[in-house]
Amino acid sequence: MGKKSTKSVRDLLFGDLWEYAPAPQSSGFVDLKDHYGHFINGEFVTTEETFETINPATEEVLATVSIADDATVDRAVKAARKAYDNVWSKMPGKERAKYLYRIARMIQEKSRNLAVVETMDGGKPIRESRDVDVPLAAAHFFYYAGWADKLEYAFPGATVKSLGVAGQVIPWNFPLLMAAWKIAPALAAGNTVVIKPAETTPLTAMLLAEIFQEAGLPPGVVNIVNGFGETGAAIVNHDDVNKVAFTGSTQVGKIIQRAVAGTDKKLTLELGGKGANIIFDDASIDQAVEGIVNGIFFNQGHVCCAGSRLLVQENIAEEVLTKLKHRISTLIIGDPLDKNTDVGAINSRDQLDNIKRLVDIGEAEGAEKFQPRCTLPDKGFFFAPTVFTDVTPSHTIAQDEIFGPVLSVLTFRTPDEAIEKANNTPYGLACGIWSDKGSKLFRVASQLKCGIVWGNTYNRFDPTSPFGGYRESGFGREGGVQGLLAYLEVR
Numbered sequence: 126m127g128k129k130s131t132k133s134v135r136d137l138l139f140g141d142l143w144e145y146a147p148a149p150q151s152s153g154f155v156d157l158k159d160h161y162g163h164f165i166n167g168e169f170v171t172t173e174e175t176f177e178t179i180n181p182a183t184e185e186v187l188a189t190v191s192i193a194d195d196a197t198v199d200r201a202v203k204a205a206r207k208a209y210d211n212v213w214s215k216m217p218g219k220e221r222a223k224y225l226y227r228i229a230r231m232i233q234e235k236s237r238n239l240a241v242v243e244t245m246d247g248g249k250p251i252r253e254s255r256d257v258d259v260p261l262a263a264a265h266f267f268y269y270a271g272w273a274d275k276l277e278y279a280f281p282g283a284t285v286k287s288l289g290v291a292g293q294v295i296p297w298n299f300p301l302l303m304a305a306w307k308i309a310p311a312l313a314a315g316n317t318v319v320i321k322p323a324e325t326t327p328l329t330a331m332l333l334a335e336i337f338q339e340a341g342l343p344p345g346v347v348n349i350v351n352g353f354g355e356t357g358a359a360i361v362n363h364d365d366v367n368k369v370a371f372t373g374s375t376q377v378g379k380i381i382q383r384a385v386a387g388t389d390k391k392l393t394l395e396l397g398g399k400g401a402n403i404i405f406d407d408a409s410i411d412q413a414v415e416g417i418v419n420g421i422f423f424n425q426g427h428v429c430c431a432g433s434r435l436l437v438q439e440n441i442a443e444e445v446l447t448k449l450k451h452r453i454s455t456l457i458i459g460d461p462l463d464k465n466t467d468v469g470a471i472n473s474r475d476q477l478d479n480i481k482r483l484v485d486i487g488e489a490e491g492a493e494k495f496q497p498r499c500t501l502p503d504k505g506f507f508f509a510p511t512v513f514t515d516v517t518p519s520h521t522i523a524q525d526e527i528f529g530p531v532l533s534v535l536t537f538r539t540p541d542e543a544i545e546k547a548n549n550t551p552y553g554l555a556c557g558i559w560s561d562k563g564s565k566l567f568r569v570a571s572q573l574k575c576g577i578v579w580g581n582t583y584n585r586f587d588p589t590s591p592f593g594g595y596r597e598s599g600f601g602r603e604g605g606v607q608g609l610l611a612y613l614e615v616r
Contacts (some may be wrong), residue, residue, distance in 0.1 A: 145457065148464040152241050161327065162599075163351055164334035166204035167344030172197055178327055180435075181248035182461050182470040182505040190327050198319070198359040201534040204254060205290045205317040206365055212316050212396045214287055216302030216304055217279035218274030225273060225312060226545035227340045231264035232259065232305075233335065239329055242387040243301055244461045246328040248470030248506070249424050251462050261586060262305035263605075268588035269313035276314065279606050286614045287315030287389060289367035292360040295330075296373045297323035298427040298528075304330055306603050307370050308347060314612035316368065319348045319360055325473050327351045329440050358384070366390060368612060372429075375526075375552075375597045393611045394602025395429065395593055397526040398554030401547035402432030402583060403569065405540070407439045408559035412581065414448045417532070421558060422456065422468055422510055427476075428510035429598075431556035432583050434523060436543050439536045446514065446534065453510050454497040468530060471506040480508055480529035485520035487513050492533070518549045526552070548574045554594035557583040576602075 162171035174192040179185060193201070213221070215485035232239065239262075240254040246578040250259075276285050279457035293305040300322055311318050335351050350356055354377070361369050361384050368391040371381050375396040385392050402420050404413045420432025437445045461469030471477040488494055492513040501507040508529060516523050516533045521532045537543040545555055555577040560566045570578040576594040579585060586592070601611050 127391075130482060136584075145465040149460070150244075150462045150464055152245060152462060155238060155241050155245070155338065157188055157287060157328065159190045159244070160191075161331045161351070163193055163197060163201070164331065164347070165197070165201045165339070165340070166208075166348065167338060167362055169334070170197075176324060177245060178325065179474055180245050180410050180505075181325075181504070184504055184506075187246060190351045192352040193321075193356045193359070195359045198350055198356060198363060200320045201350050202290060202292075202360075202363050202365050205319050205348050209287075209289055209317040212343045213346050216315075218276060218315075221312060221315065222228065222270045222273035224340060224342055225266050225270035225309060228336060228342070229263045229270060231336045231340055232263040232266065232333075235332070236260070236263070239301060239332060239358055239437040241462070242332060243329050246471070247297065247326045248461055248472050249427075250466045250469045252464055252466070254300060258299060258302045260587070262301045265302075265305040265309045265588045269309040269609075271507075272606070273313040276609070276613070279609055280615050284616045285314075285614075287612070288614060289316060289320050290365060291316045291368040291370060291612060292366040293320040293370045294357040294360060295319060295322055296372065297326040298424060298429070300326040301329040301333065303372055303501065304333055307372075310603070310608045311368075311612045312346065314609055316612050317346050317348075319350065319366070319563060321350050321352060321357050321360055324353050327456065368392070370601075370611065371395070375599075378599060393593075393603070394599035394600070395603060396554075396597060396599040397528075397552055398429045398431065398594065399434060399524065399526055399550045399552045400430050400555040400557070400575070400597050401434045401436050401573075402557040403543050403547060403559065404435070404437040404441070404445060404564065405543075405558075405560040405562075406438040407561045407565075408581070409561065410441065410445060410448065411493060413559040414445065414452050416557060416559060416581070416583045417449055418456070420450055421532045422453075422530050423584050425468055425471055425508075427472060427528055428584065429579060430584070431528075432555075432557050433527060433532060434547075434550075435532055435534045436537055437534065438543075439538050440453035442536050446512075448496060449512065450497070452599045456497070456510055458499050458507060458509060459502055467481065468510055471508055471529065474506055477506040477508060480527055480531065483522060483525060483527045484511060484531060485535070487516075487520065487531075490520050492516045492520055492522060518546055522552060523540075540565065544569060544572045551597040552594065553596035554598035555579070582594065
């Protein structure tokens with residue numbers, strides 16, 4: 126009698142074939158220029174000093190990009206002021222709406238190219254660029270196109286007026302989407318724009334400039350200048366900028382707030398976060414596990430509202446963690462252009478080093494680290510999905526924003542304890558609650574000190590819904606009718 130097989134049915138049927146075959150997204154059709162400058166007064170201009178933007182998954186140089194000095198920023202602001210005074214502020218809202226609608230349609234038409242370049246320049250999986258970033262960018266232009274000729278109805282009983290020139294500085298985690306979040310409401314309200322993309326991800330902003338040019342947007346209505354922190358500071362400090370909008374780190378946000386203090390500039394800040402994802406024992410655990418994964422590993426954790434703190438009720442903690450660790454072990458880490466990839470490349474070497482530093486601190490302070498067995502690519506900036514257990518609220522990894530694929534797990538016994546631990550952070554951007562009881566969900570949500578609360582889901586966005594935080598997560602709202610407020614004088 127032969128020896129009894131110990132292999133599972135899956136092993137017998139599929140053997141080593143139980144793997145996804147590579148599904149690479151072609152990038153051969155992408156026609157990137159060797160060099161990009163700035164977009165000022167409807168034209169592309171260059172300056173002498175440059176930097177390189179690289180593909181974080183391969184470390185290959187994609188293009189060189191010009192750096193804007195103070196004189197270049199001044200030129201952009203003057204172009205924006207001229208366009209505001211002579212064209213854009215005088216244009217009827219219904220005509221402004223036509224431009225926004227045309228831009229939205231062109232983003233849709235060029236979505237494949239935009240998605241691939243976003244992934245190449247930023248490191249995020251192509252599925253996310255294709256299915257989230259680009260469609261949402263178009264949706265914001267569509268949405269605010271609808272408001273451009275209805276501003277008097279947005280705030281009943283009030284008189285509204287545009288501000289003038291909006292200076293905007295955006296981050297590297299959602300380059301195209303953040304540009305749309307900032308530009309669309311500003312233009313709908315009748316303002317003109319000078320915007321600086323992040324230095325590690327400038328390429329889709331330059332492709333967006335090409336769309337503006339092709340759409341026939343009047344010269345100077347949107348101006349894009351590239352560079353580092355000094356370029357952003359030149360925008361913020363320019364005397365002829367009426368409104369400053371910044372998305373980025375809390376540290377830089379505080380610097381900007383001090384810089385505009387004592388001026389008449391309007392300011393909105395969307396800063397860091399340390400979101401709590403709260404799992405109650407009456408939640409659908411399998412659904413919650415998917416929400417946990419989406420909350421922290423979406424875009425490699427490069428999300429200000431990431432659910433980076435998991436608060437799980439003590440009596441289901443073991444079950445949740447067992448299922449979570451199994452689910453994480455199925456995640457595919459690798460080439461962001463592969464359609465199978467779940468976790469792509471960390472945006473830059475500096476960010477990778479910072480993640481490693483904070484993970485080392487977490488281990489040194491006594492937290493238990495779990496990482497799935499996975500092989501990371503030899504080239505590029507990659508980091509395995511990481512879960513810390515035995516975390517206390519005083520741990521550094523429970524307080525500091527890591528901005529990477531790192532989850533800190535804490536437990537609680539009662540709803541009041543969950544609320545207390547969720548609020549035990551200097552931030553106040555986003556939280557998630559998982560429960561089958563609507564009354565519990567709404568009661569807990571009302572006591573959380575954060576701007577966004579998701580119920581039985583996480584990281585869901587819509588242009589009609591306002592987004593923003595409290596405390597060290599900033600102030601002001603983007604999206605929805607509330608997103609227009611920052612770009613209008615309301616009397």
